[in-house]
Amino acid sequence: MNIFIVGGEKLAYFLSRTFVSKGHRVTVVNRDRRKCERLARQLSATVVWGDGSDVRTLEEAEAEAADAVLAVTPNDQDNLVICQLASSRFRVPHVLALVNDPDHEEVFRRLDIKATLSVTALIATLIEQRAGFDEVVNLLPAGEGKLNIAEIVLKEDSPVAGRTLREAALPEDCLVAGITRRGEPIIPRGPTVLEPGDHLVLVTLPASYGPALRALVGEEE
Amino acid sequence: MEARASLFTVVVGCGRLGSYLANKLSLEGHSLVVVDIEETAFDALSAEYSGFRVEGDATELAVLKRAKMDKADLVIAATGDDNVNLMTAQIAGRIFQVPRVLARIYDPGRSEIYRELGIDGICPTVIAGDVFLSAYAESVPRTAGEDQS
Numbered sequence: 001m002n003i004f005i006v007g008g009e010k011l012a013y014f015l016s017r018t019f020v021s022k023g024h025r026v027t028v029v030n031r032d033r034r035k036c037e038r039l040a041r042q043l044s045a046t047v048v049w050g051d052g053s054d055v056r057t058l059e060e061a062e063a064e065a066a067d068a069v070l071a072v073t074p075n076d077q078d079n080l081v082i083c084q085l086a087s088s089r090f091r092v093p094h095v096l097a098l099v100n101d102p103d104h105e106e107v108f109r110r111l112d113i114k115a116t117l118s119v120t121a122l123i124a125t126l127i128e129q130r131a132g133f134d135e136v137v138n139l140l141p142a143g144e145g146k147l148n149i150a151e152i153v154l155k156e157d158s159p160v161a162g163r164t165l166r167e168a169a170l171p172e173d174c175l176v177a178g179i180t181r182r183g184e185p186i187i188p189r190g191p192t193v194l195e196p197g198d199h200l201v202l203v204t205l206p207a208s209y210g211p212a213l214r215a216l217v218g219e220e221e
Numbered sequence: 222m223e224a225r226a227s228l229f230t231v232v233v234g235c236g237r238l239g240s241y242l243a244n245k246l247s248l249e250g251h252s253l254v255v256v257d258i259e260e261t262a263f264d265a266l267s268a269e270y271s272g273f274r275v276e277g278d279a280t281e282l283a284v285l286k287r288a289k290m291d292k293a294d295l296v297i298a299a300t301g302d303d304n305v306n307l308m309t310a311q312i313a314g315r316i317f318q319v320p321r322v323l324a325r326i327y328d329p330g331r332s333e334i335y336r337e338l339g340i341d342g343i344c345p346t347v348i349a350g351d352v353f354l355s356a357y358a359e360s361v362p363r364t365a366g367e368d369q370s
Contacts, residue, residue, distance in 0.1 A: 077304040
């Protein structure tokens with residue numbers, strides 16, 4: 001893939017490094033000349049100095065050849081315009097915008113930018129729902145925040161350890177979609193016995209997340 | 222024509238252009254809200270200005286709701302940042318369904334993006350530049366200008 005990363009210094013650097021190591025072509029666009037010089041020295045990516053929300057910069061960077069454009073500047077308005085230009089003018093098939101104001105996910109969607117990532121919403125969810133449960137090793141909102149996907153490790157004292165999934169008495173609107181046990185993946189069914197150390201992939205509605213978690217790990221201290 | 226009807230206008234950005242527009246519209250009897258991220262920007266409003274002031278980031282929905290943008294007849298995005306103008310103008314037109322939206326184009330090189338996104342943009346720099354050029358053309362004696370090619 002030919003991936004464009006517009007704005008952001010550290011984030012652009014680590015994203016580029018990740019993409020390049022996976023064999024993708026990366027172009028980094030930044031309007032700060034010194035950041036561009038640093039990025040050009042550190043990365044084996046094309047670095048273009050200029051304002052990524054300006055048609056002229058995107059033309060110079062040959063954005064029409066991009067498969068994906070990620071707008072990761074610290075300003076939501078810049079990320080919006082970058083994505084709109086990339087999508088409407090340069091026909092880039094995939095655009096993703098970082099948003100700070102969580103309300104902007106909806107705003108961007110109504111302005112035709114469907115793929116957004118709200119760091120604020122993500123961190124808030126992580127902190128709120130993870131607090132007090134060190135068994136939860138991973139959590140992400142999916143389906144525009146209407147579904148939660150969590151990864152949970154069962155401890156020795158888990159109320160469901162040694163019981164089958166059917167006996168575990170999980171609440172409605174909750175599904176154990178997968179288990180990894182000593183590195184081996186399992187798609188569980190009702191008779192699958194849960195063991196301490198199991199990593200459970202749990203899919204729930206946001207409202208049933210708390211009850212499901214309590215059923216699996218026990219009451220919070 | 223309802224030329225005398227009072228318009229409810231939201232002006233975003235209280236810099237030189239925004240405050241000029243707000244002061245004039247207010248004198249003409251229209252109701253107004255001016256939004257700016259800097260409280261001190263409101264110092265540019267005249268003593269006769271009778272509208273409201275809302276301090277906050279105009280790309281934030283909560284701020285625009287406080288400014289009653291959903292009720293506006295006219296929104297003018299007049300900040301010195303093209304992307305703020307582009308975003309605010311689109312929120313006004315497409316989310317709040319404001320019937321008339323105008324935006325200031327700050328950098329003349331960006332007028333194309335405004336067109337691309339379907340926004341009525343006005344570029345003061347280009348207008349002022351053209352006025353200068355025509356004033357110059359008028360001041361130059363005709364004969365001097367004609368033979369040179």
